[in-house]
Amino acid sequence: MGRWGWRLFEGDQDFDIVISISDDTLGIKTGQWEYRLSAMVHQSDMLAPPEAAVVYRTAEYAYELANVIVPYIRQKLNTSNFGERMFAASRAKESDPDDLFQESKYRTIILGALMMRAGARINTADLQHLRDLVPQINCTSRHTLFNDHGFRAPGRAQFLAALDHYRPGVARSFQAPSCFKCGNIEEDIGRKLLQCKKCIVATYCGKDCQRDQWREHRVSCIPPGQRRMLNV
Numbered sequence: 001m002g003r004w005g006w007r008l009f010e011g012d013q014d015f016d017i018v019i020s021i022s023d024d025t026l027g028i029k030t031g032q033w034e035y036r037l038s039a040m041v042h043q044s045d046m047l048a049p050p051e052a053a054v055v056y057r058t059a060e061y062a063y064e065l066a067n068v069i070v071p072y073i074r075q076k077l078n079t080s081n082f083g084e085r086m087f088a089a090s091r092a093k094e095s096d097p098d099d100l101f102q103e104s105k106y107r108t109i110i111l112g113a114l115m116m117r118a119g120a121r122i123n124t125a126d127l128q129h130l131r132d133l134v135p136q137i138n139c140t141s142r143h144t145l146f147n148d149h150g151f152r153a154p155g156r157a158q159f160l161a162a163l164d165h166y167r168p169g170v171a172r173s174f175q176a177p178s179c180f181k182c183g184n185i186e187e188d189i190g191r192k193l194l195q196c197k198k199c200i201v202a203t204y205c206g207k208d209c210q211r212d213q214w215r216e217h218r219v220s221c222i223p224p225g226q227r228r229m230l231n232v
């Protein structure tokens with residue numbers, strides 16, 4: 001299992017963690033919910049089979065996701081402090097000394113992203129904890145054979161921007177294009193993002209971020225016709 005996408009929830013690694021959180025890794029079962037946590041993120045174009053990807057692009061699906069699925073999960077997470085208890089359970093597992101790749105900490109990050117995706121309530125201590133975790137998590141700007149775990153670089157910026165803009169009750173999209181440098185999405189800046197003309201993958205909120213990030217981006221800026229592997 002590896003990383004197949006740039007941003008949070010685009011890779012099967014992230015998706016596996018979402019599934020494990022939905023099951024009983026934290027000792028808190030959400031599998032019997034009408035919509036599981038994964039229902040908020042499984043529409044990633046990179047992972048979905050073609051027939052599902054078609055459905056995920058329809059206006060009907062977008063409406064259902066925004067008005068039925070996400071509010072349902074938000075309400076579930078907010079009831080009886082369910083989300084808060086999930087954070088407590090995940091945080092309690094972070095000190096495992098055998099966890100060389102900080103997978104437990106990254107799980108708390110993914111849980112935080114799911115909570116923000118739903119617009120669920122996150123208390124101040126957990127928000128701060130999420131900020132404190134970010135620098136402890138491995139982050140790579142492209143595919144590597146070893147050490148390929150944790151954030152892909154735009155995913156980290158995307159996560160930090162989501163924390164900055166977090167408001168309870170407001171669902172945060174992690175599928176929307178985000179600036180590869182600062183992580184902001186269209187909703188944050190009030191205009192569409194620019195796309196790197198060479199690779200057609202990287203997106204930026206403006207010329208400044210694009211220029212600032214070029215040295216890091218140039219190694220993975222490959223035109224579509226020249227990409228040899230899907231894994232980024």
Ligand SMILES: [Zn+2]
Binds near residue numbers: 180181182184205209
């Ligand atoms: Zn930016």
Ligand SMILES: [Zn+2]
Binds near residue numbers: 196197198222
């Ligand atoms: Zn590029």
